[in-house]
Amino acid sequence: MMYFGERSITRKTTSTLVTSSLKPIVKAALASAMVVGSATAADPVTVVSWGGSYGAAQDAALFNDASANTGIEINRESGASMSKTCLQVESGSVSWDLVVTGSGGGAAAAAKGCLEKIDFDVVDVSDFYPNLYTDYCVGSDVFATVMAWNTDKYGEPGSDGAPKTWADFFDVEKFPGTRAYRANNVDGALEPALMADGVPPEEVYDVLSTKEGMQRAINKIRELKPNIAVFWESGAQQAQLMKDAEVDMSTGWNGRFDNAKKDGATVGYSFDQALLDYDCFAIPKGAPNKDTAMKFLAEVSKPEYQANLPFHITYGPTNQKAYELTTAPKELIESLPSHPNNVPLMLPVSLDWYAQNRETALELYIEMLSE
Amino acid sequence: MSKTSAETVVENNQTGNQFPAVSDDNRVALAEQEKREQWKLLSLTFPALVVIALVILIPVGWLFYLSFIGKAGGFSLENYQKMIEYKSYARTFTTTFQVSFLTTLICILLGYPLAYFLAQLPGRWVGFFMLAVLLPFWTSLLVRTYAWLVLLQRKGIINDFAINMGLWESPIKLVHNMTGTLIGMAHIMLPFLVLPLYNAMKKIDRDMMHAASNLGASPARAFWTVYMPLSLPGMVAGSLIVFVLCLGFYVTPAVLGGGRVIMVSTQITAILENQFNWGAASALGVVLLIATLLVLFIAGRVLKLDAALFGKS
Numbered sequence: 001m002m003y004f005g006e007r008s009i010t011r012k013t014t015s016t017l018v019t020s021s022l023k024p025i026v027k028a029a030l031a032s033a034m035v036v037g038s039a040t041a042a043d044p045v046t047v048v049s050w051g052g053s054y055g056a057a058q059d060a061a062l063f064n065d066a067s068a069n070t071g072i073e074i075n076r077e078s079g080a081s082m083s084k085t086c087l088q089v090e091s092g093s094v095s096w097d098l099v100v101t102g103s104g105g106g107a108a109a110a111a112k113g114c115l116e117k118i119d120f121d122v123v124d125v126s127d128f129y130p131n132l133y134t135d136y137c138v139g140s141d142v143f144a145t146v147m148a149w150n151t152d153k154y155g156e157p158g159s160d161g162a163p164k165t166w167a168d169f170f171d172v173e174k175f176p177g178t179r180a181y182r183a184n185n186v187d188g189a190l191e192p193a194l195m196a197d198g199v200p201p202e203e204v205y206d207v208l209s210t211k212e213g214m215q216r217a218i219n220k221i222r223e224l225k226p227n228i229a230v231f232w233e234s235g236a237q238q239a240q241l242m243k244d245a246e247v248d249m250s251t252g253w254n255g256r257f258d259n260a261k262k263d264g265a266t267v268g269y270s271f272d273q274a275l276l277d278y279d280c281f282a283i284p285k286g287a288p289n290k291d292t293a294m295k296f297l298a299e300v301s302k303p304e305y306q307a308n309l310p311f312h313i314t315y316g317p318t319n320q321k322a323y324e325l326t327t328a329p330k331e332l333i334e335s336l337p338s339h340p341n342n343v344p345l346m347l348p349v350s351l352d353w354y355a356q357n358r359e360t361a362l363e364l365y366i367e368m369l370s371e
Numbered sequence: 372m373s374k375t376s377a378e379t380v381v382e383n384n385q386t387g388n389q390f391p392a393v394s395d396d397n398r399v400a401l402a403e404q405e406k407r408e409q410w411k412l413l414s415l416t417f418p419a420l421v422v423i424a425l426v427i428l429i430p431v432g433w434l435f436y437l438s439f440i441g442k443a444g445g446f447s448l449e450n451y452q453k454m455i456e457y458k459s460y461a462r463t464f465t466t467t468f469q470v471s472f473l474t475t476l477i478c479i480l481l482g483y484p485l486a487y488f489l490a491q492l493p494g495r496w497v498g499f500f501m502l503a504v505l506l507p508f509w510t511s512l513l514v515r516t517y518a519w520l521v522l523l524q525r526k527g528i529i530n531d532f533a534i535n536m537g538l539w540e541s542p543i544k545l546v547h548n549m550t551g552t553l554i555g556m557a558h559i560m561l562p563f564l565v566l567p568l569y570n571a572m573k574k575i576d577r578d579m580m581h582a583a584s585n586l587g588a589s590p591a592r593a594f595w596t597v598y599m600p601l602s603l604p605g606m607v608a609g610s611l612i613v614f615v616l617c618l619g620f621y622v623t624p625a626v627l628g629g630g631r632v633i634m635v636s637t638q639i640t641a642i643l644e645n646q647f648n649w650g651a652a653s654a655l656g657v658v659l660l661i662a663t664l665l666v667l668f669i670a671g672r673v674l675k676l677d678a679a680l681f682g683k684s
Contacts, residue, residue: 086647112647178525183630184641229525230547231630246525246547362645363457370462370633 044073045293048080049100052236053259057312058100058140065308066299072292082109085284089114094286097293103278104187104354106137111355116283116290123298129338131348132318137280138301139318141309142338144276144346145188148242148257148269149249153177157268165273169249170196170220172227177248179224180241183231186358186365188275191347192251193220195273201347208353214361218368231369242267254337255313276337276346278318310336431660438654450654459638460655464662467634470552470624471617475564475610477557482564483606489565490572508562516626519555520546523627547629555627556617563616564609571605607674611667618663635659 047063049055055078067074077096082105088094101109109115115136125133132139147169154175155162168175169192182189194204194217207213221228229247232238238252239260254274257267281300283293299305303321310316310328316338317323326333334341441447454460489500507515522528523546530542545551575598583593621636628634635655642652 081644083643083645083647087649108647114647184633184637185645187645229544229629233625233630244524244526359646359648362641363453363459366633366638366641367457367459369630370459370466 043289044075045097045289045296046075046077046095047098047296048077048096050080050235051078052234053239053256053313054235057255057309057315060312061308062140062300062305066296066305070296070299072296072299074296082106082114082282085109085282086112086114089285092286094284094288096284097287097289098297099282099284100140100279101137101282102187103134103137103139103280103349103351104358106280106282107134107351107355108358109282110134110136114285116285116287118283118297119294122294123301125301127303127319127321128301129318129320132278133280134351137282138297139278139280140300141306141313141315142276142278142318142336143315144254144271144274144337144342145192145251145349146254146257146269146271146274147192147249147251148238148254148267149175150177150242150245150266151268152245152266153248157270162268163249164270166192166196167198169251170224172224175249177227178229178246179227180230180232180238180247180250180252181221181224181228182251183233183369184366185233186362187354188251188277188349189221189365190214190217190361191275191349192273193217195347196220201273204347205350205353208361209357211360211364214357214364218364222368222371225368225371239263239265255315258314258335271337271342271345274337274346275349276343277349279315434653434656434660437649438657440650442648442650447650450648450651451658453651454654454658459633463633463635463638464658466632467618467636467659468662470549470556470620470632470634471614473553474556474560474617475614477553478560478564478613479606479610481557482561482568482609483602485561486565486568486572486602486605489569490575504562504565507558512559512622515559516555516623519551519558519627523551523554546627548631549628551627551629552624552632555623556620559623560613560616563612564606567609567612568602568605571608572602575601607670611670615663615667618659 049058055076059076063074063076066072080100082099082101085096085099085101086109088096106115117135118133118138123138125138128139129142132142147163147166149163151157154177163169163175169179172179190208191204194207194213195201197216197220199207208217230241232241232250232252235253235256238250239256241247241250242257242260243263243265245266254269254271257265257269261267281297283290283297287293301319303317303319303325306317306319306322307326307328309322310326310332314332314335314337316336317326318338323333323339333339336342337346438450439446439448441449485504489497489504492500520527524530525542525544527545529545533539534542545554579597579601580593583597584590588596619636620634621640624632624634625637639652639655642648642655
């Protein structure tokens with residue numbers, strides 16, 4: 001910064017000082033506005049995922065290799081969210097090209113008109129499991145919402161006396177201790193409560209399709225609430241709660257618990273009555289590099305990349321061929337949620353139910369949380 | 372006003388009465404200079420005013436507008452109707468004001484003695500103790516919040532230590548509830564109260580206290596009738612800053628509240644993330660803004676805020 005002697009600042013110079021110092025700022029603002037407006041196809045594709053062990057696993061298994069093999073440069077960001085995607089689309093300033101989302105969020109964003117239709121001439125899904133892609137979202141991995149517990153306290157999964165079903169999770173007399181459950185988001189929160197209340201898995205979504213059914217699930221959670229020590233907000237928090245032994249049992253995503261176990265946590269889970277769900281890739285409507293993003297999506301959907309994913313996080317491939325190609329040990333493959341042995345144990349999440357009832361269910365759920 | 376005084380100058384000159392004319396001349400010149408100065412100040416603040424209009428007034432106006440847009444896209448009151456339909460909205464507002472009020476109260480109880488102590492210290496010690504107040508203030512909010520989590524959780528340092536010492540037998544629930552939230556919030560907000568309060572206390576003339584004792588007041592009486600009222604403006608200013616900052620707080624209640632302390636900001640996030648409903652979220656923001664302004668207005672009436680904040684009598 002230049003030093004002006006006290007005398008040199010006279011009445012005249014103060015006013016010119018202000019205007020002249022503003023000029024470059026205005027110029028810079030105009031210049032940056034023009035740069036944003038003129039993105040070209042040569043720009044790197046902006047790929048947005050989540051933080052923690054999930055994004056790191058995708059980098060290692062999918063993104064880095066796919067980028068090297070196709071020559072498509074990518075710009076990796078974290079903090080993927082369908083609400084931010086819709087905000088970008090509605091405000092006409094889309095900067096993301098390929099975004100990771102949960103299947104439910106993807107369906108809701110598609111219904112709002114925030115996503116581009118997938119071009120299945122470019123993206124080959126012929127080897128995908130059915131129901132793991134939609135017109136707007138292509139499955140990236142299969143995960144399960146499971147109940148996990150501290151194995152020091154309740155025993156290893158499958159051993160005598162270890163918890164087995166959701167009824168055990170909600171039974172604090174048989175399994176005394178603290179619980180963790182989902183906060184401020186109803187995805188995967190009501191189904192376990194109904195199963196614990198005696199509803200067979202195949203009837204869960206029928207019962208939930210009425211307000212009384214939702215209320216029945218919420219009443220069950222309300223009963224457990226005094227024993228729910230923490231309501232978790234993220235996958236990273238699920239892992240942390242089990243590592244710190246802050247709670248004895250928690251709902252959560254299987255891959256996060258496996259990674260917590262790798263870090264030394266005494267945690268176990270089972271796929272019995274778990275919720276089978278998947279994450280997927282979506283392209284925001286009006287994405288600046290839509291066509292390149294589609295090509296990149298086609299590349300990461302190939303079985304040879306998905307075959308590497310289990311090495312980094314225990315989420316299953318969506319492309320069946322990946323099971324043939326993978327070099328992962330048998331034990332690891334059999335621990336994946338989309339493995340044929342495990343799928344029949346679980347309840348597949350119903351996207352239709354979420355499309356129709358998510359909003360009401362969320363209001364009722366938060367009402368119970370705020371009591 | 373200036374016109375009439377100019378006329379009097381002319382009249383005075385005509386009558387040849389020199390004395391008041393000179394002083395009137397001065398007054399006119401002074402008034403003109405003052406006017407020029409005011410224009411200059413206004414022109415200097417003009418960029419700031421433009422910025423305020425751009426970053427505050429327009430977005431807040433946009434927020435109001437959005438809150439009246441329904442899901443169908445047209446004008447609608449549905450976002451406000453929903454707040455009456457579901458009890459959770461009233462509850463989160465109650466929680467928000469409860470947390471803010473209790474945090475402010477804790478800050479006053481802790482901060483007043485602390486500021487008093489600082490104000491009594493000799494100059495060379497003030498810097499050291501002030502650093503103890505400011506150092507946490509300069510540390511990232513997230514770091515401090517997670518530090519409290521490490522200290523307070525079930526197998527955390529405090530519970531472990533107390534159980535080893537035999538102070539209590541099984542872990543006490545210190546966090547993931549209202550207690551933990553208040554501990555974290557009070558820690559983060561304390562400097563916002565202490566700094567204005569210390570400033571007000573430094574300005575109190577010690578001789579006033581001496582005069583009070585000289586007139587026979589006990590130390591306690593001298594404190595309550597002389598010192599306390601004089602420090603009040605600083606305390607009110609600090610409390611208001613703390614209270615208003617608390618109303619919009621997000622991170623600390625989210626981390627230390629364990630999902631049980633649901634503030635308005637938490638609910639806004641939930642609606643945005645899960646429903647993509649800008650209208651409903653905006654309506655919550657509008658109600659919080661109006662509630663905050665209402666609190667400030669009432670506080671202003673009751674506590675004579677002008678005097679406290681701007682030193683007017």
